[in-house]
Amino acid sequence: MRHFFIIAAMLFILPVYSFAADKPSNDTIQLNYESFKLDNGLTVIVHEDRKAPVVFVGVWYHVGSKDEPEGKTGFAHLFEHLMFNGTENYDDDYFKPLQEVGATGLNGTTWLDRTNYYQTVPTGGLDRALWMESERMGHLLGAISQEKLDEQRDVVKNEKRQGDNRPYAMAQYLESEGLFPEGHPYRHSTIGSMADLNNASLEDVKDWFRKYYGATNAVVILAGDIDVKTAKILMTKYFADVKPGVPLSRKKSLVPDRTINTAEIMYDNVPQPQVRWLWAVPGRTDRQVADLTLASAILGSGKNSRLYKKLIHDSKLATAVSVNVQKFELASIFSISVTLKPDSDIDQVKSITEAVLADFLKKGPTKKELARVKAILDGNVIRSLESVSGKGRMLAQGQLYAGNPGFINTSLNWMNAANRKGILNTSRQWLSDGSYQLTILPFGDHKAGEEIADRSTMPGMTKKVTLKLPPLHEGRLSNGIKVVLAERHTIPVINMSIQFDAGTVADRDSAPGTANYAFGLMNEGTKSLTSLEMANRKEMLGANINFNTGLDSSSISLSALRKNLAPSIELWADVVQNPGFRPEDMERDRAIILNQLAQARVRPNSITRNLIFKKLYGEGHPYGSARYGTEKSIKNMNINDLFNFINVWIRPDNATIFVVGDTTLDQIIPLLEKNFGKWKPGKTPAGKKYFPEIETMAKSRIFLVDKPGSPQAAIIAGQSAPSGSDSRFFDIKAMNEILGGNFSSRLNMNLREDKGWAYGAW
Numbered sequence: 001m002r003h004f005f006i007i008a009a010m011l012f013i014l015p016v017y018s019f020a021a022d023k024p025s026n027d028t029i030q031l032n033y034e035s036f037k038l039d040n041g042l043t044v045i046v047h048e049d050r051k052a053p054v055v056f057v058g059v060w061y062h063v064g065s066k067d068e069p070e071g072k073t074g075f076a077h078l079f080e081h082l083m084f085n086g087t088e089n090y091d092d093d094y095f096k097p098l099q100e101v102g103a104t105g106l107n108g109t110t111w112l113d114r115t116n117y118y119q120t121v122p123t124g125g126l127d128r129a130l131w132m133e134s135e136r137m138g139h140l141l142g143a144i145s146q147e148k149l150d151e152q153r154d155v156v157k158n159e160k161r162q163g164d165n166r167p168y169a170m171a172q173y174l175e176s177e178g179l180f181p182e183g184h185p186y187r188h189s190t191i192g193s194m195a196d197l198n199n200a201s202l203e204d205v206k207d208w209f210r211k212y213y214g215a216t217n218a219v220v221i222l223a224g225d226i227d228v229k230t231a232k233i234l235m236t237k238y239f240a241d242v243k244p245g246v247p248l249s250r251k252k253s254l255v256p257d258r259t260i261n262t263a264e265i266m267y268d269n270v271p272q273p274q275v276r277w278l279w280a281v282p283g284r285t286d287r288q289v290a291d292l293t294l295a296s297a298i299l300g301s302g303k304n305s306r307l308y309k310k311l312i313h314d315s316k317l318a319t320a321v322s323v324n325v326q327k328f329e330l331a332s333i334f335s336i337s338v339t340l341k342p343d344s345d346i347d348q349v350k351s352i353t354e355a356v357l358a359d360f361l362k363k364g365p366t367k368k369e370l371a372r373v374k375a376i377l378d379g380n381v382i383r384s385l386e387s388v389s390g391k392g393r394m395l396a397q398g399q400l401y402a403g404n405p406g407f408i409n410t411s412l413n414w415m416n417a418a419n420r421k422g423i424l425n426t427s428r429q430w431l432s433d434g435s436y437q438l439t440i441l442p443f444g445d446h447k448a449g450e451e452i453a454d455r456s457t458m459p460g461m462t463k464k465v466t467l468k469l470p471p472l473h474e475g476r477l478s479n480g481i482k483v484v485l486a487e488r489h490t491i492p493v494i495n496m497s498i499q500f501d502a503g504t505v506a507d508r509d510s511a512p513g514t515a516n517y518a519f520g521l522m523n524e525g526t527k528s529l530t531s532l533e534m535a536n537r538k539e540m541l542g543a544n545i546n547f548n549t550g551l552d553s554s555s556i557s558l559s560a561l562r563k564n565l566a567p568s569i570e571l572w573a574d575v576v577q578n579p580g581f582r583p584e585d586m587e588r589d590r591a592i593i594l595n596q597l598a599q600a601r602v603r604p605n606s607i608t609r610n611l612i613f614k615k616l617y618g619e620g621h622p623y624g625s626a627r628y629g630t631e632k633s634i635k636n637m638n639i640n641d642l643f644n645f646i647n648v649w650i651r652p653d654n655a656t657i658f659v660v661g662d663t664t665l666d667q668i669i670p671l672l673e674k675n676f677g678k679w680k681p682g683k684t685p686a687g688k689k690y691f692p693e694i695e696t697m698a699k700s701r702i703f704l705v706d707k708p709g710s711p712q713a714a715i716i717a718g719q720s721a722p723s724g725s726d727s728r729f730f731d732i733k734a735m736n737e738i739l740g741g742n743f744s745s746r747l748n749m750n751l752r753e754d755k756g757w758a759y760g761a762w
Helices: 005-009 075-082 095-100 123-138 146-164 171-179 194-199 202-212 228-239 288-300 306-314 346-363 367-384 388-402 407-417 420-431 504-509 514-522 531-541 562-577 583-602 604-617 631-636 639-649 665-676 729-740 746-754
Strands: 017-019 033-037 043-048 054-061 104-110 115-122 218-224 262-268 274-281 318-326 332-340 436-442 472-476 482-487 493-500 544-549 554-561 655-661
Touching: 033 228, 043 228, 043 388, 054 123, 054 388, 075 104, 075 115, 075 146, 075 202, 095 104, 095 123, 115 123, 115 388, 123 218, 123 228, 146 194, 146 202, 171 262, 171 274, 171 436, 218 228, 218 388, 274 288, 274 346, 274 420, 288 306, 288 318, 288 332, 288 346, 288 367, 288 407, 288 420, 306 318, 306 332, 306 346, 332 346, 346 420, 346 436, 367 407, 367 420, 388 407, 472 665, 482 665, 493 562, 504 514, 504 639, 514 544, 514 554, 514 583, 514 639, 531 562, 544 562, 554 562, 562 665, 583 604, 583 631, 583 639, 655 665, 729 746
Parallel strands: 043 218, 262 436, 482 655
Antiparallel strands: 017 033, 033 043, 054 115, 054 218, 104 115, 274 332, 274 436, 318 332, 472 482, 493 554, 493 655, 544 554
C-alpha cells in the first residue's frame, strides 16, 4: 500500500466560522468570535479584543470527575496536578517560564465535567504560552514518573485535608450521595477518596492521559490582542503534531428521577446551624435552567429576595441565605442554604423556608420580582465579560457543553424571554418533590475530664443483688380458666397471654404443619371481621395481638393500653374464640407457607436443623416431625383440618391466662369473665400429647448432605438431654452457655476468633 506521508503530515484547516451575538441591546456587550479546527480535531476559538496588549490562553478538556470509574475517584484532579510538573522537552515546574514572560492568572482547575488550564500573557509571551500548552497536550507521557506521581498524590491529599477542614466542608460528601443514586457519575466528589488516591498507579495515570487528553477532546481559547490569521499560524506551528486521541462516547443528560423527599442530619465543628435543600434539575444547556435560575434569584438573591426578607430582615432567625443553580452537564443542582443564628429554632426556620417555597410554587413570581432579577442577572453576565479571561471562559463553556461558543447569547435570550407562567410551571415540575435536606448542627465544645478510675485493675462485683419478682395473684373464671396476675404499675399498659398446651407436637393426630397453619390463619380475621377490619380495629385501640406456636405450647397475646382495656379484651376474645378461616385468606397463607418451605429446602441452616431433629428423636416422635409441614401436607390441607385442630386444642379447658401490668385481680377478672367466662369446649374430646421413648444413641453418627455449589459448609451437632422440667436443667443450660451459648463461648472463640474458620459458632 502506498503511503502519502507528506499529505498526512500537512495541517488541514477547516473553514473559519465567524459569529456575533443576536442583535444586541444598547447596553449588551457584543461577544464576537471566530473558530476553526485543525486536522487533528483540535477546536480553536478566537476572540479579538485590542484594548490591551494581552492574550488569554485557555485549554479546556472535556473530562472531569464524572468520567472516573469506580475505584479511581480523584484521578481527574490528580492528573491536573501532574500537568504542571514538566514535559518531555521541559522537565521542570510549569510556572517558572510563564512567570518569566509576565503571565498572570496562571492556574488549572478540575470539576465534574471538565478540566481547564489557563493564563493571561502579554502579547509577546504568546509563543511561549502556546509552546507550553502544546507540550502538555502532546508531549507529557515520557515525563510522568513514579516520583512525580507520589509527590503530587501527597499534595492532593493535603489539599483534600485542607478543604475538609473548612467549616461545613464535609457536607459535600453527604449531599452528593444523598441527591444522586448509586452508579450516577456525580455521586462522588471531585477530590476523590484517600483510598483511591493511594491506589493510583503510574499506568493508571498514563491511561487517563491517552484516553482523555487527545486533541479531539480539547478546546483552545485565544482571547485578546490577536486575530484569527495570527492564531492559525501559531496553532499550526505548535499543535499540528498533537495526536487526535481516541473516539469517546459520553452521556448528555442523566437527571435522577427522585419522587420522594429525604432528609439527613450531620454534626460538625461549626459555629452555627445550617439547613440545606437540594434538588436535581436539568443540565446546563436545557432551557428550563433559565427559568430555575430566575426562580433561585427571586427566592434568595439580594435583600429584596423572599427568603432574605423573611429569615434575616423580618424574623432575624438567620445570618445568611443563598439560593443557587449549580449548572452541570448531566444534571444541575438547585439549592437553598440557610445559616441560622446559634439560638434560632431550627424547626421554625425550616417551616418558614418551606412555606415561602410553597407559596412560590402556588403563585409564582410577581412582575416586579421578575423584572428585578432579570436586571441583576443581566448585569452579572455583562460584568463577567469585562476581561478577556471572562470572555474566553464563556466561549469555552459554550463550545464544550453545547457545541456553540456563543451559547451565552442563547442562554441570555432564554432568560430575557422567560415569563411568570413558564417559571411557575418549571418550578412546580422540579421543586415540588424529590428534595434532599441536610441539617448541619454544631458538634459543641466537648472536653474529656481527668482520669479518675484505676485502669490498671478491672473492677470486680461490688455487691450482690437479689432479683425481686412481683408476687403472683391467681384467680379462676367460671368456666375453669386459670388466671395468673403479676402487677406492674410503672406504665398504663396491660400485657396478657392466653396459653394452650398445644404447640407443633399437637400435629401428631393431624397432618404436619397444621398447628402452624392454623395459628397463622387466626391472624387473618374473625367470623365478623375481615383481616383488614381486624387490623384497623387493633390500630384504633393502640393494641397489639400476636400469635406464637412453639414445640410444646401455643399462645395468643394482647398488649393493651389501660384506657382502652375493655374494648381491647373484647377484640382479643373474638380473635381467640371465633377464627374466620376464610377460603381466600387460607389460599393466600398457603402460598406463603409453600414459599417458606421452598426457601428452607435450600437454606443450609434449615436443612441441618430439620435433619438433626429427625435423627435425634426419630421420625415418629413429635419433636422429629416437620414443624412447618411438608409441601404435600400443606397442599392437601383444607379448612376442616384447621377447624378440627382448633376444636381439639384451642379451648378453655386447655388454657391459662397470664396477665402482667397496670391492673389488679379485682379489676381484671370481671373483664375476662365477661369475654371468656361463657366460652365452652365443644363436643370434640380434648387433645392428648404422646411422647414415645427416645432411643439412646450407642455411638456418634455423622450425616452428610450434598448441596452442590454451596460456598460454605454448615455444621450442626447435638445430643438428647433431659427436659426443661428436670432439676438438672439449669446446670445443663449453664454448661451449654460456656461451651457455645454466646460470643465469648469456647467454640466461638476457638473457631472464629482463634482460627478464623467460621463466622460464628454457637
